[in-house]
Amino acid sequence: MAVTVHTLSPALGAEIRGVDLSRPLDEAEVRGIYDAWLAHQVIVFRDQTMSDEDHIRFGNHMGKVGEYKRPKTMRSKALADYHESVMLVSNIREDGEPIGALPDGEMMFHTDTTYDQKPHKATTLYAIEIPSRGGETLFANQYMTYDALPAAIRERLDGCVAYNAYEFGTTIKTKERYDAPEMRSARHPVFLRHPETGRMALYVNELMTEQVEGLDEAESRRLLDEIFALQKRPEFLYEHRWRVGDLVMWDNRCTLHARRDFPREERRLLRRITVEDGAMPRAA
Numbered sequence: 001m002a003v004t005v006h007t008l009s010p011a012l013g014a015e016i017r018g019v020d021l022s023r024p025l026d027e028a029e030v031r032g033i034y035d036a037w038l039a040h041q042v043i044v045f046r047d048q049t050m051s052d053e054d055h056i057r058f059g060n061h062m063g064k065v066g067e068y069k070r071p072k073t074m075r076s077k078a079l080a081d082y083h084e085s086v087m088l089v090s091n092i093r094e095d096g097e098p099i100g101a102l103p104d105g106e107m108m109f110h111t112d113t114t115y116d117q118k119p120h121k122a123t124t125l126y127a128i129e130i131p132s133r134g135g136e137t138l139f140a141n142q143y144m145t146y147d148a149l150p151a152a153i154r155e156r157l158d159g160c161v162a163y164n165a166y167e168f169g170t171t172i173k174t175k176e177r178y179d180a181p182e183m184r185s186a187r188h189p190v191f192l193r194h195p196e197t198g199r200m201a202l203y204v205n206e207l208m209t210e211q212v213e214g215l216d217e218a219e220s221r222r223l224l225d226e227i228f229a230l231q232k233r234p235e236f237l238y239e240h241r242w243r244v245g246d247l248v249m250w251d252n253r254c255t256l257h258a259r260r261d262f263p264r265e266e267r268r269l270l271r272r273i274t275v276e277d278g279a280m281p282r283a284a
């Protein structure tokens, strides 16, 4: 069956049909999927039945499955049964302990592994259990926000580097500065040239970016707040309403994502695998 691509919103996102991710993909399928992902930034496959191994194989088709960057001590007991690169995102609790990371509630806009000096290019998330309402993921197109920046801000921040920090488990940033022992940090350009498409994207985010270096604190705060407001504009977003069996893959170099709140008492379970930068897509 041929791979077909169906746009999901004017801003970004496409659904890919005609693919069964429970089996290895051929060269043409890998190329078609990868090109659609570069073009649409977020791709969605519906009604998939994927084991842990299927998910790992898909990650390796798209590059190389990413190493788990969080401290090993933060892996729950439930993860002992999974591949070492798997992270569960879940509010399900066993013996009072969440089996996965980021269990409850709303999560601010961010992109994954920005706290690391070598972030992973893609994140893939597979839906296993989904609450009856809430928990949607909002994706924001960072090519569009870069293009929409006022010229004065673009000139002021051209060539600037920002300091990004993350305290694992934080979903809403409440402090200007994080300095807990579990915190990781990295410096990245404010404007990133996408290494594959060549397009410029904004690469700061509300959850992890603390300051633009070389600017005084007040100016940095003012410019970042203006950018964070721009990044949330509805015309730059695609909102994904999860269904069991969805596999979603997004580009961490040109999108942000955020999570809406959902009922604490309802179960939510997704399996996450990241894909490392650099490798070309591969068929099995």
Ligand SMILES: [Fe+2]
Residues within 6 Å of the ligand: 110, 111, 112, 257
């Ligand atoms: Fe995330």
